Each structure stands twice: as C-alpha cells, then as structure tokens.
Amino acid sequence: MAADVWVVIDHERGAVSRVSLQLLTAARALAAGTGGQAVALFAGPGWEQAGPVVARYGPGTVLVWAGEEAVEFQTAPLVAMVAGLVADRQPWGVLFASVPLGKEVAARVAARLGAGVLADVTGITIEGGAPVAEHPAFGGAVVVRKTLRAGPFLICLKPNAVPAVEAAAATPGSPAEEMVTVALPEAARRARVVERVDTSGAGRPAVDQAPVVVSGGRGLQDPANFALVEALADALDGGVGASRAAVDAGWYPHAAQVGQTGKTVSPQLYIAVGISGAIQHRAGMQTAKTIVAINKDPDSPIFALADFGVVGDLFDVVPKLTEEILRRKAQR
Amino acid sequence: MPLAIAVCVKRVPDTAADKILDPDDFTLDRDSVEAILGPVDEVAVEEALRLKEAHGGEVTVVTAGPEGALVKAARKALSMGCDRAIHLTDPALHGSDALAVAYALSMVLAGRPFDLILCGSESTDARTSLVPPALAEFLGLPGLMAAKVVTVDGAAVRIHRERDNGYDVIEAAMPAVIGVNWGANEPRYPSFKGIQTAKGKPVEVLGVAEAGIDAARVGLEGSQSRVLGVAARASARRTIVVDNKAGDAHIKLADFLQEEHFI
Ligand SMILES: Cc1cc2nc3c(=O)[nH]c(=O)nc-3n(C[C@H](O)[C@H](O)[C@H](O)COP(=O)(O)OP(=O)(O)OC[C@H]3O[C@@H](n4cnc5c(N)ncnc54)[C@H](O)[C@@H]3O)c2cc1C
Ligand SMILES: Cc1cc2nc3c(=O)[nH]c(=O)nc-3n(C[C@H](O)[C@H](O)[C@H](O)COP(=O)(O)OP(=O)(O)OC[C@H]3O[C@@H](n4cnc5c(N)ncnc54)[C@H](O)[C@@H]3O)c2cc1C
Numbered sequence: 001m002a003a004d005v006w007v008v009i010d011h012e013r014g015a016v017s018r019v020s021l022q023l024l025t026a027a028r029a030l031a032a033g034t035g036g037q038a039v040a041l042f043a044g045p046g047w048e049q050a051g052p053v054v055a056r057y058g059p060g061t062v063l064v065w066a067g068e069e070a071v072e073f074q075t076a077p078l079v080a081m082v083a084g085l086v087a088d089r090q091p092w093g094v095l096f097a098s099v100p101l102g103k104e105v106a107a108r109v110a111a112r113l114g115a116g117v118l119a120d121v122t123g124i125t126i127e128g129g130a131p132v133a134e135h136p137a138f139g140g141a142v143v144v145r146k147t148l149r150a151g152p153f154l155i156c157l158k159p160n161a162v163p164a165v166e167a168a169a170a171t172p173g174s175p176a177e178e179m180v181t182v183a184l185p186e187a188a189r190r191a192r193v194v195e196r197v198d199t200s201g202a203g204r205p206a207v208d209q210a211p212v213v214v215s216g217g218r219g220l221q222d223p224a225n226f227a228l229v230e231a232l233a234d235a236l237d238g239g240v241g242a243s244r245a246a247v248d249a250g251w252y253p254h255a256a257q258v259g260q261t262g263k264t265v266s267p268q269l270y271i272a273v274g275i276s277g278a279i280q281h282r283a284g285m286q287t288a289k290t291i292v293a294i295n296k297d298p299d300s301p302i303f304a305l306a307d308f309g310v311v312g313d314l315f316d317v318v319p320k321l322t323e324e325i326l327r328r329k330a331q332r
Numbered sequence: 333m334p335l336a337i338a339v340c341v342k343r344v345p346d347t348a349a350d351k352i353l354d355p356d357d358f359t360l361d362r363d364s365v366e367a368i369l370g371p372v373d374e375v376a377v378e379e380a381l382r383l384k385e386a387h388g389g390e391v392t393v394v395t396a397g398p399e400g401a402l403v404k405a406a407r408k409a410l411s412m413g414c415d416r417a418i419h420l421t422d423p424a425l426h427g428s429d430a431l432a433v434a435y436a437l438s439m440v441l442a443g444r445p446f447d448l449i450l451c452g453s454e455s456t457d458a459r460t461s462l463v464p465p466a467l468a469e470f471l472g473l474p475g476l477m478a479a480k481v482v483t484v485d486g487a488a489v490r491i492h493r494e495r496d497n498g499y500d501v502i503e504a505a506m507p508a509v510i511g512v513n514w515g516a517n518e519p520r521y522p523s524f525k526g527i528q529t530a531k532g533k534p535v536e537v538l539g540v541a542e543a544g545i546d547a548a549r550v551g552l553e554g555s556q557s558r559v560l561g562v563a564a565r566a567s568a569r570r571t572i573v574v575d576n577k578a579g580d581a582h583i584k585l586a587d588f589l590q591e592e593h594f595i
Contacts, residue, residue, distance in 0.1 A: 074502055075465075076474070100453075100461065100478050107462040110431055111469035116556025117431065119460040136565055137458065139347070144358070145560040191474035191508070194490075195501035206496035212594065236594060247515065254480070254515040255496050260347055260456050261371055261514040269594050279347055290592055291569065292585065298575075307569050308588045312576025320582040328586060328595050 003036030004061075006094040008082060009054060010102060013071075014046020016053050019097040019209050021164035023157055024057035026124065027095055028167065033126040034092045037061065040175070041085070041094075043070040043078050051177075058167025061176045069184060075101065076188035079108040084182060086152050087113060093131065093153030099208055106154050117154045118146055122161040122266065122287070131155060139260065139283030159209040160266050199253065204230075207256050208263040210239030212271075215258055215285070216251075217243035219274020219295065219314055223251035228318045229273055235325040241265065241285075243275045259284035274314050277302030294318060335389035335484065338441060339380040339414065339450040340467070341373040343397050343405040344457045357552060358559035359427050367400050369408040372452030376512040377409045378519040379482055380450050384413075387484060392446075396420040396436055402535065410530035411522035417533065422540040427552030430462035437463070438470035439545045440538060446507060448489060453478055453511035461511070468509035476502050477511035 005027040010017045027038035037060030042050060047064050054062060063085060070077045082105060086094060094109070096102035098120050110117045121133040131153050135144045148154075207213055214236065216229035226240070233240045242252035244259055258265055260280040270288035275281060277293070277300060285291070286305060293306035294314050303309040310317055346366040369377075380391045393409040395401045398421060406417040420440050428436065441449060449471070454461035461477075468475030479491035480499060489506050492499040494513055522530070540547050548554050574584050589595050 074474075074500075075477075079469075103461050104465040104475070104477050107431070107434070107465040108469040108475070110462075110556075111434065111466040115431075116429060117460075117462055118557060119430070119462055132560065137562075140565060140567075142562050143565045144562050147558055147560055149556050149558060187472060191476060191502055191504035193500050194503050196498070197492075197501065198498040208496075236589075254513070255494050257515070264459070269589075269592070283347065286567070287565075290594075292588075294585075298573075303571070303573060305567075305569055306571065306573075308585060309571070309573040310576055310581040310585055311573060312581050316579070317576055317582050317585075321585055324582050324586040325589070325595055328590060 002090050002092065003031070003034040004039050004091040005031045005034060005036060006039045006041055006086075006091045007059070008078070008094060008096050008102065008105065009040055009042045009050065010097040010099065011042070011044070011046060011050055013044070014049035016050045017097070017209060018164065018205065018211070019099065019159040021053070021057050022159065022162050023095045023097060024054065024059060025165045026157060026162050028058050030124065030126065036092055039063065039091065041082060043081050045071070055174050056166045057164065059175045061178060063178050063180050065180050065182055072193060073184065073189050074191045074193055075104055075108070076191060077182065077184055078105050079112070080184060080188050081180070081182045083109045083112045085180070091152060093151060093155060096154070096156045098156035098158045103156050106156050110154050113152065115152055115154055116148045117156065118148060119156045120264070121155055121157050124155060124157070136287045139279070140286030158266055160211060160268065204233065205237075205239040207239040207241045207258065208265050211267050212236045212238030212269045213241045213258070213265055213267045213288070214238050214271045214273065215241030215243065215275060216246055216273050217275030218245040218249070220246065220251065223249070226252055228314070232271065232273070232318055232322045235322045235329070236269070238269070243281050272302050272306075273318060275302055276300050277305065333387065333486070335383055335387045335448060336446045337380045337383060337389060337391045337448045337450060338394050338444070338446045339376050339391060339409065340394045340437060341377065341405045341409055341452070342370045342395065342455050343367045343401040344370045344455055347456065357427060358562055367404040369405040370452055370455050372454060372456060372512070372514050373405070374519040375514055375516050376450045376452045377412055377414065378517045379512050381413045381520070382517065383448070383482065383484060390415045392416050392418060394418045394420070394437065394440060396425060396433060406535070407530055408522065410533045411526040412520055413526060415533065417535045419535055419537045420543060421537065424540045424547045424551050427555065428550045429555035429557040430458070430460045431466050431557070432550045432555045434463045434466035435470055436540075436543070436545050436550050437467050439543045442471060448484070448506060449473075449509045451509065451511050453513045464509055464511040471509065473507055473509050474504040475509045475511070476504060479510050479512050480516050482510055482512065482516070
C-alpha cells in the first residue's frame with residue numbers, strides 16, 4: 001500500500017461534506033502520480049448513507065470503522081484510527097480537510113508518528129516522489145511553496161481548492177470495503193462529548209466550505225437585516241459570512257466571521273454586502289475566485305479587490321438582486 | 333481548588349505592517365515588522381486570568397522565540413496580570429515548523445504541574461493552528477480545541493467547542509490543553525499599575541539544552557516541513573464598477589453572475 005493516497009472523510013453522521021469529495025478527487029489525481037490507489041477512511045456511524053456517495057468519487061478501497069465510540073470521545077478515536085493504520089500500512093500520504101477538525105487530527109497524528117504536516121494547502125504536485133504544496137499566506141498576499149522531508153506525507157487541503165469530480169464510469173464500480181476496529185486506550189477516552197447544541201443556520205453550507213459565500217457587515221445596520229443576506233445566499237445555494245463589526249455587534253455568530261480572527265474562505269464567489277474591506281477582513285477572503293461588492297461608498301477599499309462592484313444602497317440592491325436571481329433560475 | 337495555569341503566547345507581526353520573508357531561508361524577517369502579542373493569544377490570556385480570578389492559583393505565560401517574543405508578547409501578558417513568564421529562546425530554534433515548536437514547548441511544560449495549558453486556537457501570521465493539538469499529543473494530554481466557553485468544576489474542565497451550526501460541550505479530566513477561540517471574551521487593557529509591576533515579575537529564561545530539547549528535532553534542519561519559495565500572488569481582478577443611480581445595478585450584476593455560471 002506504500003504508494004496509496006488516503007483521505008480522511010469529513011462527515012456528520014454519514015452526511016459527507018463537500019470538501020471530502022474534493023479530497024477524494026485530489027487523491028485520485030495524486031495516486032496516478034504515486035502509482036497507488038485512493039483510499040478512503042471513514043469513522044463513526046452513518047456508513048450506509050455515506051458509502052454510495054464516497055464510491056462515486058472512485059476510491060479503490062475504503063477502510064470503515066463503524067460505531068458510536070468513534071465520535072463519543074471527540075477527536076482522539078479518529079487520531080488513534082489514522083495513526084494506527086498509517087503506521088501499519090505505510091501509505092504515501094494522507095489528505096485531511098484543512099478545517100479546524102481536520103487540522104487537529106493531522107497535528108496529533110503527526111506528533112504521534114514523528115511526521116510533519118502541510119497545512120492550508122490549495123494545490124499539490126509531486127516532485128521526486130514528495131508533495132510540493134502551495135499555501136496562500138499572510139492574508140493571501142503571497143503564495144508559499146512548501147514540502148515535507150519524509151513520508152508519511154500528511155496534507156491538509158483547503159475546501160474549494162480543487163473541484164469535486166466523480167470518477168469516470170470506466171473505473172471499476174464499487175471500492176473494496178474493509179471493516180476495521182480500533183482498540184481505544186484509556187488515554188483516548190479522556191475527553192467526552194457530553195452535549196450537542198444546534199443553534200443556527202442549519203441547512204446552509206458552512207462558510208468555510210461553501211462554494212458561494214454572501215457576507216454581511218456593519219452596513220446592514222440591524223441584526224434583522226441579515227435576512228437579506230441569508231435570502232441572497234439561499235438563492236445562490238451559498239453560505240453566510242459576517243464581518244467582525246457585525247459579529248461584535250452580536251448580529252451573527254462568530255463561527256461565520258470571515259477574516260484574520262475568523263475563517264479564511266476561498267469560495268468560487270464571495271459577495272460582500274455593506275462591508276468596507278478592512279485589511280483584517282481581506283485576510284480571510286482575498287483568495288476567493290470571484291469577488292462582488294455591494295457598498296454605497298464609492299471610495300470603500302472593498303472595491304479595489306472586487307471583480308464586480310455595485311455602488312448603491314444595499315437595501316435597494318440586495319432584495320431586487322435576490323428576486324432577479326430566483327426569477328432567472330425559475331425560467332430555466 | 334487553586335489552578336496552575338500555563339498560557340502559551342506567540343509574538344506576531346501587526347497585520348497592518350508589511351510582512352517580509354527572509355530571501356535566504358524564507359522565514360519571517362522579524363526585525364522588519366512591528367510585533368505584537370497575538371490577538372487570539374490575548375483572548376487566551378484573558379481566559380486564564382478569569383479562571384484564576386474564579387478559582388485562585390497562578391498564571392504562567394510561556395513563549396518561544398527571540399528576544400522580541402519576551403519584550404512584545406510575554407510582557408504584555410504580564411502587564412495584563414499573569415504572574416510569571418518562561419521564555420524559551422535559542423538560535424537553534426530558528427526556522428522550527430509548527431510540529432517542532434509544539435515539541436519544544438512540550439519539553440518546557442512536561443514535568444511541571446499545570447492543571448490547564450491554554451493556547452490561542454491559531455496565530456494571526458502563519459495561522460496553521462497545528463501547535464495546540466500537537467502540543468497536547470506530545471504531552472499525552474486531551475486537547476480541547478476551538479473553545480468558546482471554558483469552565484472548571486472540581487477536577488474537570490468543560491468547553492463549548494464552536495461548530496458552524498452550534499457547539500459541542502466537551503468535558504475532560506484535568507490536566508488538559510485548551511485552544512481558545514477569538515471571541516471567547518473581551519481582553520482587558522493592561523492598567524498603569526499592571527504595566528509598572530510587570531517589569532518586576534519573575535522571568536525564567538531557558539535555552540534548548542536547559543529544557544532538555546533534542547536539538548536535532550528543532551530548527552530549520554530538524555523540521556519535517558520546509559519552505560521552498562515564496563512568490564507574490566497574482567490576482568488580476570476585473571474591477572468592473574457600476575453605479576446604481578439608474579436603479580438597474582441588480583440587473584447588470586445578475587447578468588455578470590449568469591455569465592460566470594453562478595446562476
Ligand atoms: C486584531 C484585529 C482582528 C480583526 N479581525 C477581523 C476579522 O477577522 N474579520 C473582520 O471582518 N474584521 C476584523 N477586524 C476588524 C476590521 O479592522 C474592521 O473593523 C471590520 O472588518 C469592519 O467591518 P465592516 O466592514 O462590516 O464595518 P465598516 O468598516 O463600518 O463598514 C461598513 C460598510 O458598510 C457600508 N454601508 C453602510 N450602509 C450601507 C448601505 N445602506 N448600503 C451599502 N453599503 C452601506 C459603508 O459604506 C461601509 O463601507 C479585526 C481588527 C483587529 C484590530
Ligand atoms: C507561510 C508559512 C507557512 C507555514 N506552513 C507550515 C506548515 O504547513 N506546517 C508546519 O508545520 N509549519 C508551517 N509553518 C511554520 C509555523 O507557522 C511556525 O513554526 C510557527 O512558529 C508556529 O505555527 P503557527 O504560527 O501556525 O501557530 P498556530 O498553531 O497557529 O498557533 C496557535 C497557538 O499556539 C501557541 N504558539 C504558537 N507558537 C508559539 C510560540 N512560538 N511560543 C508560544 N506559543 C506558541 C499560541 O498559543 C498560538 O496562538 C509555516 C510558516 C509560514 C510563515
């Protein structure tokens with residue numbers, strides 16, 4: 001298995017996140033270079049639901065550890081699973097989602113195995129058998145190229161770095177499925193999830209994974225007006241973000257904050273509504289593929305980095321835009 | 333029960349300042365930029381001070397880095413109210429990657445009887461957020477990351493782990509490593525008295541050898557990850573701007589979004 005490229009599937013009780021499908025796509029491409037196959041690792045309940053989705057993205061093998069234990073003790077079980085299997089089977093490397101959970105697991109696996117981690121990666125190539133990764137740094141002002149001295153190569157890939165592409169029909173149908181069990185030592189049982197609280201935004205994609213993000217700032221003037229941002233996001237099947245000014249005012253949860261002290265997002269489309277574009281905000285969204293700004297102040301710095309800017313009152317523009325988008329979608 | 337708390341802080345460049353990478357080894361040229369205590373670390377320091385105020389005990393600030401780490405980062409934490417500092421500094425640490433930094437910090441912290449080790453959940457310069465979980469692993473401790481609320485009850489610590497659509501309540505027996513999220517609290521400003529007394533607070537200065545760190549596992553050579561090069565990121569924005577004076581900007585924007593296949 002030494003040439004295989006593994007993927008740790010990020011999921012919520014079997015609901016596979018979009019970034020997992022992007023990781024599988026990237027693993028397939030890398031495996032073509034290493035001469036191995038893509039392998040998916042799945043821990044926790046929900047494989048019945050996840051399996052058919054994962055299979056479409058073409059892993060040659062899936063390693064599944066079913067059971068509640070895998071989630072009850074927070075991240076430690078996943079660390080035990082990945083570290084144990086990597087030590088045992090020595091793949092070329094492992095791809096993790098570069099989101100808080102994925103990076104946490106990668107860091108602990110690396111520390112346990114004496115390996116290194118490439119974090120916040122947006123592109124990988126292979127040179128001389130080792131990965132060469134790109135990482136837009138310092139708020140997206142520069143791109144750093146980095147590598148690891150030795151395998152196993154642990155790599156955290158940012159959401160939306162590569163598009164998710166299903167495997168060609170020519171590749172063999174369903175992957176080989178291997179059920180594994182992991183013995184959890186006492187040390188892995190010390191942190192326990194005692195409660196799960198869902199507060200907001202259920203049903204919308206997470207801001208750091210969504211291909212389209214609509215963010216609201218202080219220009220919204222009132223928390224109730226975030227409904228305008230949410231409606232536009234929903235029309236584009238997007239996630240909702242917020243500036244720090246909006247979060248500090250208590251209008252939207254911190255989990256949605258974009259910027260230096262919030263999430264770094266790289267969506268295909270980022271729409272800033274009533275946001276001035278302070279350097280700390282730009283640090284979190286500058287690498288978006290296409291940027292749209294709606295702001296009433298023509299001198300606002302956000303326009304300097306927008307592909308398409310609208311100078312106008314958001315209370316006029318945004319509802320009409322949402323309506324127009326829904327109208328055009330309905331026509332097709 | 334009084335708490336022995338360590339809080340790890342990193343000196344980072346102020347965002348507003350231009351960051352310059354050393355052209356020879358691609359590490360951050362720390363003399364060329366204005367340095368501050370990491371903004372997220374400030375939140376971790378505040379959380380440590382609040383826990384101390386609620387339960388009694390002592391807060392030790394720990395920082396690894398050159399002289400400026402002590403001057404800019406640890407001193408600010410002391411002036412906010414931390415009791416003492418440990419400064420790990422050694423030319424051998426230059427160029428350490430996140431895993432190497434975590435290993436070095438773990439050697440400083442191992443064997444000291446801390447109940448809680450607080451970190452910022454991510455720095456504001458390299459932002460890998462690898463250090464806190466790797467530190468927990470090297471110490472063999474549970475790591476409770478992305479903490480928005482931290483409470484201690486007897487021998488247990490509880491956090492709210494921030495998720496996109498809510499949070500998880502996670503509980504562990506102490507000792508534990510906690511990664512504190514931005515927004516967990518509003519950090520205090522150092523008082524005049526705090527700034528005055530900070531200068532007299534004890535600072536323990538350690539080198540690699542004193543801390544028992546294996547020099548082969550730190551620094552540029554001892555790090556598994558290696559920077560190969562840095563380039564300015566090409567970003568050609570189209571900067572189309574339309575004014576809504578005629579009231580039809582939403583149509584033009586919808587046209588643009590349709591051409592770009594977002595509709
Ligand atoms: C250490 C540190 C960390 C920080 N981290 C972050 C971070 O992670 N994320 C972040 O976002 N910020 C961060 N900030 C704060 C940042 O500096 C700005 O203060 C913040 O981004 C401003 O938010 P805003 O653009 O919503 O508000 P403002 O700057 O007040 O801008 C509001 C905008 O709305 C426009 N507007 C008002 N009314 C209307 C209307 N009717 N129609 C259209 N437009 C309108 C205005 O023209 C203005 O441009 C940080 C700051 C510091 C010091
Ligand atoms: C552009 C760039 C990319 C990089 N990519 C990688 C990479 O992919 N993999 C890798 O291993 N390294 C990488 N590094 C190196 C890494 O950033 C440094 O080793 C850095 O010192 C620690 O990582 P961080 O700033 O990301 O810390 P984070 O893990 O984001 O820091 C989180 C918290 O850990 C604590 N902490 C961190 N550093 C210290 C310290 N010196 N003293 C005390 N407490 C501390 C603080 O509480 C801090 O808030 C990169 C560096 C640069 C400049």
